[in-house]
Amino acid sequence: MSRARVLILNAALGPLDYRVPHGMAVEPGSIVVAPLGPRQLLGVVWEPEFMPSDAEVGDNRLRPLLAKAEVPPLGASLRRLVEWTAAYYLAPPAAVLRMCLSSTSALEGARSVTEYRATGEVPDRLTPQRAQALERIGDRQGLIRELATTADVSDAVIRGLVKAGALEGVEVDIDSPFPLPDPDHGAPTLSTDQRAAADTLVADVAARAFAPTLLDGVTGSGKTEVYFEAVAAAIRAGQQTVVLLPEIALTEPFLKRFHDRFGCEPVAWHSGLRSSQRRRAWRAIASGQALVTVGARSALFLPYHNLGLIVVDEAHETSFKQEDGVHYHARDVAVMRGKFESCPVILASATPAIETRQQVALGRYAEVQLPGRYGPAELPTIEAIDLIATPPERGRWLAPKLVASLRERLERREQSLLFLNRRGYAPLTLCRTCGHRFQCPNCTAWMVEHRLTRRLACHHCGHVMPTPRACPECKAEDSLVACGPGVERIADEVALLFPEAKTAVVTSDTIWSPAKAAEFVGRMEAGDIDIVVGTQLVTKGYHFPNLTLVGVVDADLGLEGGDLRAAERTFQQIRQVSGRAGRGEKPGHVMIQTHSPKAQVMRALVTGDADAFYTAETAARRDAGAPPFGRYAAIIVSSEDRACAHETALLVGRSAPRVEGMAVYGPAPAPLAMLRGRHRYRLLVHARRALDVQDIIRDWLGGLEWSAKARVAVDVDPYSF
Ligand code: ADP
Ligand code: ZN
Numbered sequence: 001m002s003r004a005r006v007l008i009l010n011a012a013l014g015p016l017d018y019r020v021p022h023g024m025a026v027e028p029g030s031i032v033v034a035p036l037g038p039r040q041l042l043g044v045v046w047e048p049e050f051m052p053s054d055a056e057v058g059d060n061r062l063r064p065l066l067a068k069a070e071v072p073p074l075g076a077s078l079r080r081l082v083e084w085t086a087a088y089y090l091a092p093p094a095a096v097l098r099m100c101l102s103s104t105s106a107l108e109g110a111r112s113v114t115e116y117r118a119t120g121e122v123p124d125r126l127t128p129q130r131a132q133a134l135e136r137i138g139d140r141q142g143l144i145r146e147l148a149t150t151a152d153v154s155d156a157v158i159r160g161l162v163k164a165g166a167l168e169g170v171e172v173d174i175d176s177p178f179p180l181p182d183p184d185h186g187a188p189t190l191s192t193d194q195r196a197a198a199d200t201l202v203a204d205v206a207a208r209a210f211a212p213t214l215l216d217g218v219t220g221s222g223k224t225e226v227y228f229e230a231v232a233a234a235i236r237a238g239q240q241t242v243v244l245l246p247e248i249a250l251t252e253p254f255l256k257r258f259h260d261r262f263g264c265e266p267v268a269w270h271s272g273l274r275s276s277q278r279r280r281a282w283r284a285i286a287s288g289q290a291l292v293t294v295g296a297r298s299a300l301f302l303p304y305h306n307l308g309l310i311v312v313d314e315a316h317e318t319s320f321k322q323e324d325g326v327h328y329h330a331r332d333v334a335v336m337r338g339k340f341e342s343c344p345v346i347l348a349s350a351t352p353a354i355e356t357r358q359q360v361a362l363g364r365y366a367e368v369q370l371p372g373r374y375g376p377a378e379l380p381t382i383e384a385i386d387l388i389a390t391p392p393e394r395g396r397w398l399a400p401k402l403v404a405s406l407r408e409r410l411e412r413r414e415q416s417l418l419f420l421n422r423r424g425y426a427p428l429t430l431c432r433t434c435g436h437r438f439q440c441p442n443c444t445a446w447m448v449e450h451r452l453t454r455r456l457a458c459h460h461c462g463h464v465m466p467t468p469r470a471c472p473e474c475k476a477e478d479s480l481v482a483c484g485p486g487v488e489r490i491a492d493e494v495a496l497l498f499p500e501a502k503t504a505v506v507t508s509d510t511i512w513s514p515a516k517a518a519e520f521v522g523r524m525e526a527g528d529i530d531i532v533v534g535t536q537l538v539t540k541g542y543h544f545p546n547l548t549l550v551g552v553v554d555a556d557l558g559l560e561g562g563d564l565r566a567a568e569r570t571f572q573q574i575r576q577v578s579g580r581a582g583r584g585e586k587p588g589h590v591m592i593q594t595h596s597p598k599a600q601v602m603r604a605l606v607t608g609d610a611d612a613f614y615t616a617e618t619a620a621r622r623d624a625g626a627p628p629f630g631r632y633a634a635i636i637v638s639s640e641d642r643a644c645a646h647e648t649a650l651l652v653g654r655s656a657p658r659v660e661g662m663a664v665y666g667p668a669p670a671p672l673a674m675l676r677g678r679h680r681y682r683l684l685v686h687a688r689r690a691l692d693v694q695d696i697i698r699d700w701l702g703g704l705e706w707s708a709k710a711r712v713a714v715d716v717d718p719y720s721f
Helices: 076-088 093-100 128-137 144-151 155-163 192-207 223-236 248-262 275-287 297-301 330-341 354-361 400-412 487-497 514-525 557-562 566-578 600-607 610-624 642-654 693-702
Strands: 003-008 016-019 031-036 039-046 112-118 167-173 211-217 240-244 267-269 292-295 307-313 344-349 366-370 381-386 415-419 428-431 448-450 455-457 464-466 480-483 503-506 531-534 547-552 589-594 630-639 662-675 678-688 710-716
Touching (some): 003 031, 003 093, 016 031, 112 128, 112 275, 128 144, 128 155, 144 155, 155 167, 192 211, 192 223, 192 344, 192 366, 211 223, 223 240, 223 248, 223 307, 223 366, 248 292, 248 514, 292 297, 297 330, 307 330, 330 344, 354 610, 400 415, 400 547, 400 589, 415 566, 487 503, 487 531, 503 514, 547 566, 557 566, 566 589, 566 600, 566 610, 589 600, 600 610, 630 642, 630 662, 630 693, 642 662, 642 678, 642 710, 678 693, 693 710
Parallel strands (some): 211 344, 211 366, 267 292, 381 589, 415 547, 547 589
Antiparallel strands (some): 003 016, 003 039, 031 039, 112 167, 455 464, 630 710, 662 678
């Protein structure tokens, strides 16, 4: 091949043609460095027939490729996945491709890098800036650039610390292989139900064909042990597995269980990795040496050399939906990857999404079930507490009955969990004197008080400010009041009620790394915590045998807003958190505080009749033509200039094509009318399943021109609206 079509890693560019210089051999998938103007950019060689180019350049005018990376080419199945993802989610192919090449340093030939860490020696005369940088670095290790970012200083400050002897260099081998998991290391004896389920999954691995399966089992039924059998089968066959988890906080307990079962840890892939770890993992995955990878949704786009199995754990979780950049749903992309790789895909969940259940009903996915909990554990009993009939005391949030149950657990030395899906102390702060409310300057959102850090924070853009003493409007002192509860406020109430109890607040503010999660698990297992107050971060994955009471502080919270999936999500979340209770020999009990105990979702939770809930919910979706029976796409128009955003949205709306079976609503201000300083308008497209919405939208938007100050993004299958 003397001419190559290259997809450059720049979302604004289409594919470009280059000349392949003498002595360089490329094939589709080869990763190359290509010139563009004065720049040198990374790209991937693509089959011309799959990536048409508008600009056909004559042979004699082609510029030559500059270099080829010494890594295996991206496989055909991954290239097909990039094309599919780009087409389905209406994203630039280069933006999808970038997710596959997420460690560009892995493409360089080096075998080791120098990282730096504290020597423990603090030189006498350090400038305050250096001293502070050293403190922020703590026991972290990394490249100069990484440490500079950690400490929020320039590279020069870090180099100064090296010179002063406070930091030392360490050679890190980035080519060392990962340990090989042993499929027979800690194999458990499976129950009869588990055995049957595992046999089906193992047979799928052996067949090495596309086979999506819903592994549907109540919380504590032992789904992990079951899909571990499939992982063991893949390991025996020398094939790679990727396990996707919805949350980085779940990685740590997973690593531990994996270690117990297979004698070593799998390769972890998440945003917290240092660049050297990223590079080592990427290369081992691309070469096929790394057999099992566990990670967040981004692990789906890695260039596995020989992928034999994909597992999506807690497959119903909404965090699998990526909400910026390429708007993709990792659960759905996982199934497509399995299709292109010809390998089985296991979706494990105790509360499958209605979409997934529908695929089973249509016969597209197989289903294996685990009907009961493993061992002696029984499912917890669940009761609703009517907040209208038996309200908490004034200014409190926990009803008397829940307080009494907490007291009982403390006396019995058992652990309790209070669940409230709201970080911080209070969701809204206002001034009692003038009524001023603290709003984020960049978003249509209230600033949330965080009392532990004495700050007000926006949960959408990250804007923070110190909590003021006086009202910024009327200057009244000590006039600010917190409205409504967050987890920190519940923890305060617990401390007031039970001064002797040991409590822990578990949210993304307190558990932001696998190490922090490990610390929390350790304290729970040691009995060092009596009452956990947590957000959705504690609803899944954890197994604490001595935890026997779960209190849901505000079960109605998720039902606000009238979202299409509100009831389903509430059901899933509360059932998941309920599943943390009574996982050992002691029975579990769950108390759900609600203002509407008669609502269908609350009744279904109390009776445990999941089928009844799903049947009614599915029927309602069918009547409304909502997913999975119809489809939605959101078109979000945004700009820093409100008028520009509005005009562009009107333009898009005016140009909407008339298509039988499709309706376009809006434009209207988006649910977050301002986000990170950008004004947002939304158009909602609702269409019959059979329509090719992507094609329609591509033609529609492709024919329009709008101001450079406006951005138009499409969210296919949007999640929250
Ligand atoms: P799920 O993921 O379905 O909620 P888990 O896989 O976490 O359930 O299993 C619940 C508990 O039961 C875990 O502590 C797990 O180690 C244990 N367990 C499950 N199956 C077995 C087995 N066959 N032998 C021993 N322990 C098991
Ligand atoms: Zn904000």
